[in-house]
Amino acid sequence: MFDRRLIECFDWGLLVITLLIASVGLGVLYSAVTAGEITATHVLFKKQFVWMGAGFFIMFVSVLVHYKYLDKGSLAIYAGCIGLLVMVLVCGKYVGGSRRWLALGAFTMQPSELMKLSLIIMISSVYSGAASEEGLGFRDLIRPGLVLALPFMLIVKQPDLGTALLLLFITACITLFVKVEKRVFITCASICAAAVPLVWFVLKDYQKARILTFLNPDRDPLGAGYHIIQSKIAIGSGMLFGKGYLKGTQNALSFLPEQHTDFILSVLAEEWGLLGCAVLLFLYFLLLIWGLNISYSCRDMFGSILAFGITIMIFWQIFINVGMIMGLMPVVGVPLPLISYGGSSVITNMAGIGILMNISMRRFASS
Amino acid sequence: MIMKGPDREWLKRRLMGGAFFMLIAFAVLTARLFYLQIIEGEEYLRLSENNCIRLKSVEASRGLIYDRNGVLLVDNRPSFDLKIVFKDARPIHKTLETLAGFTQIPLEELQAKVDGSKGGAKYKPLLLKKGISRDQLALVESHSFDLPGVLVDVEPRRNYVYKKSAAHLIGYLGQINGGELSSGKYPGVRGGDSIGKYGAEKVFEKLLRGKRGGRQVEVDASGRLVRVLKTVDSVPGKNLFLTIDNTLQQTAEAMLQGKAGAIVALDPSNGDVLVMASNPSFDQNDFIGGISSKKWKKLLAHPDRPMSNKAIQGEYPPASTYKMITAIAALEEGVVDASTTRFCSGQYKFGNRAYRCWKKWGHGELDLLGAIENSCDVYFYRAGEELGVDSLAQYAKGCGLGKGTGIELEHERPGLVPTSAWKKKRYGVPWQPGETLSIAIGQGFNLVTPLQMAVFTAALGNGGTLYRPRILKSVQTLNGGMSDVKAPEIIGGLPAGKETLKIVRKGLLDVVQGNRGTARSIRIKGVEIAGKTGTAQVFSLKKKDRESNKRLDYKLRDHAWFVCYAPAENPVIAVAVIIEHGEHGSTAAAPVAGAVLRAYLEEKGMIEREVQVKE
Numbered sequence: 002m003f004d005r006r007l008i009e010c011f012d013w014g015l016l017v018i019t020l021l022i023a024s025v026g027l028g029v030l031y032s033a034v035t036a037g038e039i040t041a042t043h044v045l046f047k048k049q050f051v052w053m054g055a056g057f058f059i060m061f062v063s064v065l066v067h068y069k070y071l072d073k074g075s076l077a078i079y080a081g082c083i084g085l086l087v088m089v090l091v092c093g094k095y096v097g098g099s100r101r102w103l104a105l106g107a108f109t110m111q112p113s114e115l116m117k118l119s120l121i122i123m124i125s126s127v128y129s130g131a132a133s134e135e136g137l138g139f140r141d142l143i144r145p146g147l148v149l150a151l152p153f154m155l156i157v158k159q160p161d162l163g164t165a166l167l168l169l170f171i172t173a174c175i176t177l178f179v180k181v182e183k184r185v186f187i188t189c190a191s192i193c194a195a196a197v198p199l200v201w202f203v204l205k206d207y208q209k210a211r212i213l214t215f216l217n218p219d220r221d222p223l224g225a226g227y228h229i230i231q232s233k234i235a236i237g238s239g240m241l242f243g244k245g246y247l248k249g250t251q252n253a254l255s256f257l258p259e260q261h262t263d264f265i266l267s268v269l270a271e272e273w274g275l276l277g278c279a280v281l282l283f284l285y286f287l288l289l290i291w292g293l294n295i296s297y298s299c300r301d302m303f304g305s306i307l308a309f310g311i312t313i314m315i316f317w318q319i320f321i322n323v324g325m326i327m328g329l330m331p332v333v334g335v336p337l338p339l340i341s342y343g344g345s346s347v348i349t350n351m352a353g354i355g356i357l358m359n360i361s362m363r364r365f366a367s368s
Numbered sequence: 369m370i371m372k373g374p375d376r377e378w379l380k381r382r383l384m385g386g387a388f389f390m391l392i393a394f395a396v397l398t399a400r401l402f403y404l405q406i407i408e409g410e411e412y413l414r415l416s417e418n419n420c421i422r423l424k425s426v427e428a429s430r431g432l433i434y435d436r437n438g439v440l441l442v443d444n445r446p447s448f449d450l451k452i453v454f455k456d457a458r459p460i461h462k463t464l465e466t467l468a469g470f471t472q473i474p475l476e477e478l479q480a481k482v483d484g485s486k487g488g489a490k491y492k493p494l495l496l497k498k499g500i501s502r503d504q505l506a507l508v509e510s511h512s513f514d515l516p517g518v519l520v521d522v523e524p525r526r527n528y529v530y531k532k533s534a535a536h537l538i539g540y541l542g543q544i545n546g547g548e549l550s551s552g553k554y555p556g557v558r559g560g561d562s563i564g565k566y567g568a569e570k571v572f573e574k575l576l577r578g579k580r581g582g583r584q585v586e587v588d589a590s591g592r593l594v595r596v597l598k599t600v601d602s603v604p605g606k607n608l609f610l611t612i613d614n615t616l617q618q619t620a621e622a623m624l625q626g627k628a629g630a631i632v633a634l635d636p637s638n639g640d641v642l643v644m645a646s647n648p649s650f651d652q653n654d655f656i657g658g659i660s661s662k663k664w665k666k667l668l669a670h671p672d673r674p675m676s677n678k679a680i681q682g683e684y685p686p687a688s689t690y691k692m693i694t695a696i697a698a699l700e701e702g703v704v705d706a707s708t709t710r711f712c713s714g715q716y717k718f719g720n721r722a723y724r725c726w727k728k729w730g731h732g733e734l735d736l737l738g739a740i741e742n743s744c745d746v747y748f749y750r751a752g753e754e755l756g757v758d759s760l761a762q763y764a765k766g767c768g769l770g771k772g773t774g775i776e777l778e779h780e781r782p783g784l785v786p787t788s789a790w791k792k793k794r795y796g797v798p799w800q801p802g803e804t805l806s807i808a809i810g811q812g813f814n815l816v817t818p819l820q821m822a823v824f825t826a827a828l829g830n831g832g833t834l835y836r837p838r839i840l841k842s843v844q845t846l847n848g849g850m851s852d853v854k855a856p857e858i859i860g861g862l863p864a865g866k867e868t869l870k871i872v873r874k875g876l877l878d879v880v881q882g883n884r885g886t887a888r889s890i891r892i893k894g895v896e897i898a899g900k901t902g903t904a905q906v907f908s909l910k911k912k913d914r915e916s917n918k919r920l921d922y923k924l925r926d927h928a929w930f931v932c933y934a935p936a937e938n939p940v941i942a943v944a945v946i947i948e949h950g951e952h953g954s955t956a957a958a959p960v961a962g963a964v965l966r967a968y969l970e971e972k973g974m975i976e977r978e979v980q981v982k983e
Contacts, residue, residue, distance in 0.1 A: 095550075178382055178385075222582075222598035222599075222600060226584070227421075227584055230421055230584070233404060234415045234416045236404050236405060236412070237404040237405055237408050237415075237416075238409065238412040238413040238417075239405055240405050240409035240410075240413060241405065241409070271416075274405060275405040282397060282398060282401075285394075286391075289387075293387050297383050309383070320397065324397065327404060329397075329400055
């Protein structure tokens with residue numbers, strides 16, 4: 002099963018890109034946790050180092066087994082993740098008013114992260130049997146709709162609106178990728194357009210206030226608005242070349258909120274300037290194009306959709322996170338792939354990249 | 369047509385679309401980065417150099433507490449807190465030295481605070497000293513240019529106007545602890561904040577607590593305010609009006625001075641708690657900002673338990689005040705009627721034991737009214753014997769005993785109404801008929817709280833309705849108006865018919881107004897009072913000890929009870945008094961209740977104000 006041809010076809014390029022981004026991530030994280038004088042700082046760095054190691058391990062494990070087994074096992078993986086999400090609601094850990102984490106002995110995990118991947122696998126499996134030249138009809142959308150609705154509601158309940166919307170975006174992109182009939186597209190688009198004002202009238206005042214703050218952090222000048230302004234100061238003050246590694250002042254004075262998780266790119270921007278950001282964005286873009294290319298080179302429908310789905314997942318995380326810290330997007334808890342601190346995120350993205358490699362190296366094998 | 373493998377051209381078109389989409393998105397991100405870092409970069413660099421955007425929180429003032437007549441009981445006074453921002457206070461040692469020179473605060477004390485905070489964020493103000501004086505404030509403010517990074521925050525601090533008064537009812541504040549923080553019950557509360565820890569301060573925390581606001585401000589290099597960028601107003605807490613009457617509370621507490629005990633006074637028409645006093649008390653102001661462990665230990669070690677609210681936590685045998693329940697039960701069950709007489713010889717032989725009446729040589733022939741007026745034990749021994757313990761218990765429970773009254777305060781004790789099943793379960797031995805005799809006169813296993821007795825007495829006074837006692841009268845709404853919290857809540861009715869109540873009430877009237885009544889001494893001109901004395905045995909004593917002339921050891925002396933209401937026909941107040949180790953209800957407790965009644969009736973204008981004359 003594991004013949005020489007597979008090894009010859011191993012996607013070294015993807016591995017190199019991944020390694021480069023991961024090392025940038027560790028470098029920035031080191032600055033974020035040491036210069037900021039958070040107590041017990043180095044522990045976080047060491048932990049992330051271990052997570053990265055585990056991530057690469059998971060990545061190589063993902064490479065070993067032919068991805069067609071993911072198709073066959075998609076329902077089981079999906080059901081498992083749904084089970085974890087239910088457990089979060091029942092016995093999850095409360096942090097800052099929401100239940101997102103499961104405590105498993107010494108470490109905690111965030112099942113909504115894993116859900117992203119398992120949803121993509123499940124959706125790809127559903128669409129691979131339904132895709133046609135003409136595009137998907139209304140009937141074809143019922144099953145994926147249900148597949149999305151279940152985890153969506155469970156995650157909204159946590160509540161984690163950001164991750165829930167991320168799932169929605171990913172599913173929508175995959176659906177568009179697979180192509181829908183023109184009339185389906187028009188109907189869905191107009192339903193959405195009509196639904197937004199309707200939903201608005203149903204909401205209670207405090208819910209409206211919450212959504213307005215979500216869309217416009219300036220409404221909450223002591224919370225999200227303050228975080229955004231500090232983040233913008235950090236990014237802007239980096240200018241073209243940055244203040245130098247470990248020399249970021251916003252970072253050093255722990256002005257930045259969550260500087261090692263969601264706002265880590267602000268640290269990079271402050272210390273490395275526009276140049277550093279451009280390099281990272283370029284690496285990311287390379288990764289995404291690589292992913293699309295894998296989707297193109299794949300010979301079966303499931304593999305193609307899966308590769309596209311994983312790529313679009315990584316894309317949305319980057320876009321939302323980077324947009325957020327610059328004040329272009331609502332403040333949501335979406336981590337920057339391979340850079341932000343957090344085990345569940347690292348594992349999920351590494352596993353996703355592993356699946357991309359898996360698809361890539363089997364592109365010449367007949368199914 | 370379903371596709372087996374993706375068509376190359378089709379796939380290419382779809383993917384190109386995706387790639388184009390991503391390219392645009394990345395272009396947007398890069399453009400934004402360019403805007404922030406190149407075009408606006410200089411301005412952000414300037415802002416970052418002093419790290420000059422800060423958050424200053426604006427504390428919300430906690431709601432004030434008034435009595436039922438609008439007398440201020442608890443307010444907030446400004447407290448000036450000395451703080452320092454490390455980042456701006458450079459060189460730090462020199463600043464501290466200057467500061468110590470101005471304020472006369474020992475340098476070591478300041479240094480210790482600074483040393484103790486290593487590792488904290490450098491731009492966040494560190495508290496150096498709470499509550500500095502106005503003189504120190506003036507010096508610090510006028511020398512602010514010599515004291516970079518030093519600032520004075522004005523924060524409201526809780527102030528309890530009447531020291532030690534109604535302390536158990538009003539309660540106190542304390543710093544929130546880790547467990548309370550993580551419980552999620554206190555949204556918007558941060559570490560270091562004060563929350564209600566006891567009494568009304570705790571149970572009405574949600575009403576009293578306001579919502580913190582804040583300001584986003586720009587400061588200059590030495591931490592001085594340049595401009596306010598954004599403000600979120602704080603929302604003050606709501607002002608509360610309690611049901612207690614401060615004048616009456618003061619009178620009650622004065623009467624308790626030097627004694628251990630409790631007084632509860634209720635409005636019989638709705639359950640309003642007019643007085644809740646428990647002595648000895650504690651000074652709530654000691655708890656603000658954390659009580660010193662020396663003071664705390666002293667409070668805990670005090671033999672008369674100042675930290676316990678005896679009005680709701682003190683459980684005592686009800687003694688003769690229980691005879692009303694025995695009388696109700698006996699009348700309702702047909703064991704006696706108004707004309708049934710018994711002969712009291714001073715003792716009652718039951719089995720091989722003689723149960724004594726408190727009057728050694730006996731009361732002679734008595735009917736029920738006479739038995740209540742004289743508090744004859746023998747009459748009630750016989751009634752209890754015929755009723756049995758479980759029938760008595762049913763009536764006691766019907767009168768609201770044996771369970772909490774449901775007052776808003778925490779830690780209320782339920783008391784105890786013994787039954788034969790209870791004893792079997794608790795001690796594993798069957799009920800002895802002789803024990804029923806003790807129960808019938810309120811001794812033995814019986815336990816009640818002063819509040820329970822007050823609620824019961826109020827029900828006797830108002831014609832049989834048990835109201836849930838309450839301490840919150842109204843809440844001030846934001847526009848200054850009042851909102852009554854809720855209608856009076858009925859928790860039950862006495863298990864007594866009209867005729868029964870009439871007889872019992874007549875008996876209680878005779879206790880004060882009758883010629884031989886045990887509480888004749890507290891009569892007030894112009895108003896009829898109904899009441900009942902009680903003397904609760906703390907310790908079972910041999911006959912000879914009790915009769916010896918030597919005064920008993922304090923801890924062995926009986927508790928003194930008195931419950932009453934006035935005016936007898938249509939009462940406006942019901943009072944229950946317990947004086948621990950006061951010995952006799954008629955001499956120790958009744959005068960205390962009498963003073964409270966008099967003060968209230970005077971305040972209501974129902975009797976003439978009396979010039980203090982020694983009787």
